Amino acid sequence: xxxxxxxxxxxxxxxxxxxxxxxxxxxxxxxxxxxxxxxxxxxxxxxxxxxxxxxxxxxxxxxxxxxxxxxxxxxxxxxxxxxxxxxxxxxxxxxxxxxxxxxxxxxxxxxxxxxxxxxxxxxxxxxxxxxxxxxxxxxxxxxxxxxxxxxxxxxxxxxxxxxxxxxxxxxxxxxxxxxxxxxxxxxxxxxxxxxxxxxxxxxxxxxxxxxxxxxxxxxxxxxxxxxxxxxxxxxxxxxxxxxxxxxxxxxxxxxxxxxxxxxxxxxxxxxxxxxxxxxxxxxxxxxxxxxxxxxxxxxxxxxxxxxxxxxxxxxxxxxxxxxxxxxxxxxxxxxxxxxxxxxxxxxxxxxxxxxxxxxxxxxxxxxxxxxxxxxxxxx
Amino acid sequence: xxxxxxxxxxxxxxxxxxxxxxxxxxxxxxxxxxxxxxxxxxxxxxxxxxxxxxxxxxxxxxxxxxxxxxxxxxxxxxxxxxxxxxxxxxxxxxxxxxxxxxxxxxxxxxxxxxxxxxxxxxxxxxxxxxxxxxxxx
Numbered sequence: 314x315x316x317x318x319x320x321x322x323x324x325x326x327x328x329x330x331x332x333x334x335x336x337x338x339x340x341x342x343x344x345x346x347x348x349x350x351x352x353x354x355x356x357x358x359x360x361x362x363x364x365x366x367x368x369x370x371x372x373x374x375x376x377x378x379x380x381x382x383x384x385x386x387x388x389x390x391x392x393x394x395x396x397x398x399x400x401x402x403x404x405x406x407x408x409x410x411x412x413x414x415x416x417x418x419x420x421x422x423x424x425x426x427x428x429x430x431x432x433x434x435x436x437x438x439x440x441x442x443x444x445x446x447x448x449x450x451x452x453x454x455x456x457x458x459x460x461x462x463x464x465x466x467x468x469x470x471x472x473x474x475x476x477x478x479x480x481x482x483x484x485x486x487x488x489x490x491x492x493x494x495x496x497x498x499x500x501x502x503x504x505x506x507x508x509x510x511x512x513x514x515x516x517x518x519x520x521x522x523x524x525x526x527x528x529x530x531x532x533x534x535x536x537x538x539x540x541x542x543x544x545x546x547x548x549x550x551x552x553x554x555x556x557x558x559x560x561x562x563x564x565x566x567x568x569x570x571x572x573x574x575x576x577x578x579x580x581x582x583x584x585x586x587x588x589x590x591x592x593x594x595x596x597x598x599x600x601x602x603x604x605x606x607x608x609x610x611x612x613x614x615x616x617x618x619x620x621x622x623x624x625x626x627x628x629x630x631x632x633x634x635x636x637x638x639x640x641x642x643x644x645x646x647x648x649x650x651x652x653x654x655x656x657x658x659x660x661x662x663x664x665x666x667x668x669x670x671x672x673x674x675x676x677x678x679x680x681x682x683x684x685x686x687x688x689x690x691x692x
Numbered sequence: 693x694x695x696x697x698x699x700x701x702x703x704x705x706x707x708x709x710x711x712x713x714x715x716x717x718x719x720x721x722x723x724x725x726x727x728x729x730x731x732x733x734x735x736x737x738x739x740x741x742x743x744x745x746x747x748x749x750x751x752x753x754x755x756x757x758x759x760x761x762x763x764x765x766x767x768x769x770x771x772x773x774x775x776x777x778x779x780x781x782x783x784x785x786x787x788x789x790x791x792x793x794x795x796x797x798x799x800x801x802x803x804x805x806x807x808x809x810x811x812x813x814x815x816x817x818x819x820x821x822x823x824x825x826x827x828x829x
Contacts, residue, residue: 570776598803662777663777665776
């Protein structure tokens with residue numbers, strides 16, 4: 314008996330990371346990668362994927378916050394909420410080459426978790442302000458101006474770069490522990506197990522309470538969803554809701570897509586309707602009575618009256634061709650990847666046929682999710 | 693005997709059809725007829741043949757729209773497309789029966805398109821020939 318016990322020298326292991334922590338960790342990694350790729354490198358129509366990633370991140374963070382109070386020992390926040398003294402001690406150890414083993418997070422690693430969760434929360438919150446202000450979608454669309462959305466977009470980006478930095482430090486910490494602490498941290502986050510050792514002080518034991526966590530997740534998740542949905546159902550701030558005037562749709566829509574009045578400034582509409590006899594190379598004269606009516610309608614609904622994305626970004630005219638939407642810097646930048654051949658195809662016709670690809674063009678909203686390149690224009 | 697019978701039969705069959713094709717367009721054709729007579733004392737009636745060559749002719753007024761056929765295509769029984777990508781219903785009355793029935797609309801488009809393509813207003817005779825050609829298809 315004694316002998317066989319002696320020969321069995323394989324060290325025993327202990328489960329440190331429970332299933333909840335492990336699934337959370339890797340699912341979060343996947344969602345952050347998707348969000349970062351679409352956010353940093355995406356094209357204008359990547360928004361929907363970015364949003365799905367963002368919603369996934371917010372649900373994962375919600376779960377982790379709950380699990381921090383209901384998970385097993387090392388998942389609980391209290392086991393890795395270390396005092397500043399401990400953090401200082403840890404840094405001194407690192408500088409002097411000493412190493413104290415922690416089964417869960419060490420004092421620096423623990424604060425890294427809080428920093429990552431806080432950064433992710435701020436990214437999600439600023440993201441929904443951007444979504445509301447710039448795109449007039451989501452729970453904050455009804456209170457957020459375009460200017461606010463644009464400003465918060467900068468902050469969203471700063472936090473996104475901050476997250477990249479934190480992830481870098483997190484990986485550096487893992488590398489440090491792997492090299493100097495001889496800890497197999499990556500495989501521990503897969504299997505959940507680490508070699509046990511009796512000389513590591515054990516934190517107070519906590520039993521995982523998955524049912525409590527599930528109930529809390531469902532309650533908070535449902536409350537959040539209902540709240541988000543009810544706010545999202547409100548009309549967006551400064552978003553036109555009325556259908557385009559029938560006379561305008563008939564007269565101007567006879568030759569080309571009837572551009573939503575919010576796409577042009579009052580000055581642009583004035584400029585266009587003052588020279589209908591020389592309308593982009595053609596004579597598009599109208600009886601004076603009709604023309605007067607259209608000028609009045611367009612000026613009453615021009616971009617100055619709305620707060621949508623196009624009402625702002627198309628308002629800056631190109632001085633060389635001030636009356637052409639497709640000459641603006643914004644338009645050019647957003648369509649730079651589309652070849653001229655696609656515009657010339659029969660399915661589109663020309664650059665100004667917005668509705669060929671933007672199914673919501675006639676509302677003036679131009680949501681990135683409503684872009685679909687028609688079959689005949691895919692090259 | 694035989695040829696006379698054929699002509700008579702043709703008249704019985706074709707005349708009502710021709711009258712039908714042009715019935716809705718008659719008021720507009722009549723008004724251009726009066727205008728054409730006022731324009732030119734020697735005027736002797738519209739011609740679908742002249743209308744056709746007018747429709748197909750190339751002009752130098754505009755490089756973007758050198759001919760009616762730029763947008764309407766050279767086959768008036770087919771749908772055309774504006775330079776801005778909108779479909780234009782066929783000009784042939786047989787395909788689009790309400791063509792040339794709304795005087796205001798007809799004048800609006802002759803005014804615009806004659807200016808764009810030829811660089812001047814069209815004469816009443818040109819307009820009448822054009823409609824006669826489109827009604828004959």
